[in-house]
Amino acid sequence: MSSQSLHFFTPSSTACPNITFPKPSLPAPNRRLAFASSPRTFSIRAVSESSDPNPAPPPVVVADNGAGSRVVAAADSSSIEVDKVTEAELKENGFRSSRRTKLVCTIGPATCGSEQLEALAVGGMNVARINMCHGTREWHKRVIERVRRLNEVKGYAVAIMMDTEGSEIHMGDLGGAPSAKAEDGEVWTFSVRAYDANRPERTITVNYDGFAEDVKVGDELLVDGGMVRFEVIEKIGPDVKCMCTDPGLLLPRANLTFWRDGSLVREQSVDFIAVSFVKSAEVINHLKSYIAARSRDNDISVIAKIESIDSLKNLEEIIQASDGAMVARGDLGAQIPLEQVPAAQQRIVQVCRQLNKPVIVASQLLESMIEYPTPTRAEVADVSEAVRQRSDALMLSGESAMGQFPDKALTVLRSVSVRIEKWWRDGKHHEAMELPAVGSSFSDRISEEICTSAAKMANNLEVDALFVYTKTGHMASLLSRCRPDCPIFAFTTSTSVRRRLNLQWGLIPFRLGFSDDMESNLNRTFSLLKARGMIKSGDLVIAVSDMLQSIQVMNVP
Ligand SMILES: Nc1ncnc2c1ncn2[C@@H]1O[C@H](COP(=O)(O)OP(=O)(O)O)[C@@H](O)[C@H]1O
Ligand SMILES: C=C(OP(=O)(O)O)C(=O)O
Ligand SMILES: [K+]
Ligand SMILES: [Mg+2]
Known part of the structure; x- marks a missing residue:
């Protein structure tokens, strides 16, 4: 394989809680810079062998749920899972023009049937949102089952978001x-x-x-x-x-919510819980510890809906505590003067990006399409603005829940996204935004630097795709945060991590059993993707991984 790599061998974060590495006092033989060059290979290694308490273990694969590194079996070489629609989109349009902005559709009477859900999945829905303010618990359960079934039977990877009652149910005074x-x-x-x-x-x-x-x-x-x-x-x-x-x-x-048999949490049937009218980080922290106690793999992400004055006041701490945020412009526009909503949106999107949390822009994006088959020019401009701000996801509400043209509305979001993303790349509107460090441990900081560098290299070298091998999804989100020009193929061992990555800008999530041996992971991924016609010989790829902190640049053999 033609490969150029840069490896960072570091002690684990627990062994090294403070920023003490690299130690300048390390004896020379322990730090090695190796340059191995041949016509098609080049590698740089900064190795500190004696300070590495975790020598690379033999290749193993973790269980499907990915939690706790449970060793189950050697790599299953036959299986790689990717959303069928994304796969088709990639093959049809090529890497460069694949859509980066994710799409969330609220499911309602107009779209709750299996056929209608499938039409939305085919149209690019990444996340199905169920608003618990409407419909019965039985109805919600049926919709969840249908989406899960479509995923299983038809090979989609649509994630599910439950949006809690917030304004509707609360205690008295x-x-x-x-x-x-x-x-x-x-x-x-x-x-x-x-x-x-x-x-x-x-x-x-x-x-x-x-x-x-x-x-x-x-x-x-x-x-x-x-x-x-x-x-x-x-x-x-x-x-x-x-x-x-x-x-x-x-x-x-x-605010009051009720859970039946803890089922939403315990059966792991939802991927995201969106919390309405969040006032403080405390509410989010409580829900997260509730989930941690109930859910086996702690695999439900909590999205804070920013829709009140309090949530704007405590914005940074709320977003820091959450796994993502929603600019819920419907209620927000009733709480602050309408003309302040655009500035609030811009601020929320920016804070989320800085804190590395996905952000959804929601409500009235294509409101007129509830009744009409084409959007207004103003609506197209609004959608364009959200894409230009580089938000992770756009959301349909009434347009898909009870409108007459749910599929057309989704098509508008899709085509505007692709168009504005291309404009951004072609115009080389490179990031003006400062991305501060988010991690606290030294190991986290290395991951961030690797992702920032890999994304920059990918832009400068005009590579075809970034590959990231990640168990928790964290490295994938760090790459997404950089908003690189090329798509990011995110390989993860867990189906739930894979579904949750659906909300993040530019990520194409794959489920794949992989080992700690990058060489074999890459070879296997190349052959599996080549067999499916998703990559070809000669494509230029940059690969990073969170097992072995490294950057590798290579042509697909
Ligand atoms: N599960 C449902 N059953 C019936 N109608 C729904 C459902 N979900 C959404 N809707 C309809 O779509 C509209 C827009 O959805 P949404 O923005 O989520 O709710 P809201 O208007 O309450 O903020 C709702 O006002 C409602 O008319
Ligand atoms: C998305 C929103 O929340 P809900 O639809 O639950 O009111 C909103 O207020 O914009
Ligand atoms: K709600
Ligand atoms: Mg609301």
Whole structure:
């Protein structure tokens, strides 16, 4: 294989918590710069052998869920999984013109059937969003099952996002008290009744009339994303008796969500949870620890919806705590003057990029297409602006949920994205944005530097694709953050990581069993992708990996 590589051999971050490497005092024989040059190979190595406590283990593959490096088997050389639609798009248009901006579609009555879902998948939907404000729990479950089935049977990789009720269901004002303490094992009544002055003790009013009908005994009730938790134990007319299972402080008008059998979390049936009306990082932190306790592989990403004045005030800390954010312009535009929404959008997109979190621009992108088959010029300009800002994803709401032209709306997002992305590349509008360091450990910092350098090299050398081998997806997101000119093929061992990478700009996620031996990974990937007609001999590729911190430049043999 013709290959040029730059390797960084470093101690693990735990062995080296402070920035102490490379040690200037290391004796000369331990640091080696090796240049091995032949007509088609060239490699640079900076090796510190004695300080490497983790010599490369023999090649192994981790389990499908990717958590905890469980060794299962030698590499299955026959399998590589990629979304069928992306594969077709790549073959048809070539690497360069493949779409980088991801598309989220809200599913509703117009698109909940299997055929309609498939049409959206074929049209480029990367993530299906279900808004829990609408439809019943049964309906949500059916839609999730249909999407999962389509993925399995037809080879799509559509991720699922549950968007929680936020504005809709919240507690009342606690009769004027600034807060109330709920203790473990206490039984509280959640009621839709309106009380005057004599509200019984341990009674919480709920603003949503359908509350008592919708909840079921056994459901779990989360206050403000899990600050306090209750279990529903009995329903008596408009009153719902709940036992506190996780004590804490109840605040007036706190947001309420309920989980049936913890199913959304435990069955791992969703990839993203979008949290409405996030006020502070605390809500996100609580939900994340709730997920960590429930979900086997901790594999649900939490997206903060920025749609209130509070969320703008605490923007940096909220985004830092979250796995991504949504510019929820619908409610945001009702909370701040409309003319301030564009500046807020720009700021949110920028902060997300700096903190390396994916960002979705949402609401009214193509509102007129709910009724008409073509968008207004102003809508096209709005979509273009979101793509020009280099947001990760665009979202359809009513256009796909209940509009008359969901597929046409998706086509507009797709074609505008591709057009503006090309304009950006052709015009060499190179990044003006400073990308500060995001990691705290030295190992993280090396990963960031590798990705920044690899992306820059990819632009300068005009390579065809960046390859990244990543178990957690982190290295892939660091590359995506650089917004390189070429697409990024992200290979991961986990199907859930693969689905979640669907939300990030420029990533083409593949599921592939791989080892810690990059040479064999690359050879295997080349032969599998060549066999599928996705790459060809002579294509120029830059590969990075999070197992072996290295950059390799090579032509596909
Ligand atoms: N599951 C659903 N069932 C029925 N209608 C839906 C559903 N999801 C979305 N819709 C319709 O699409 C519109 C736009 O969706 P969305 O923006 O998610 O909600 P909202 O308007 O409440 O903010 C909703 O107002 C509603 O009319
Ligand atoms: C996406 C939004 O949230 P929802 O549709 O849940 O109101 C919004 O407000 O723009
Ligand atoms: K919602
Ligand atoms: Mg909203």
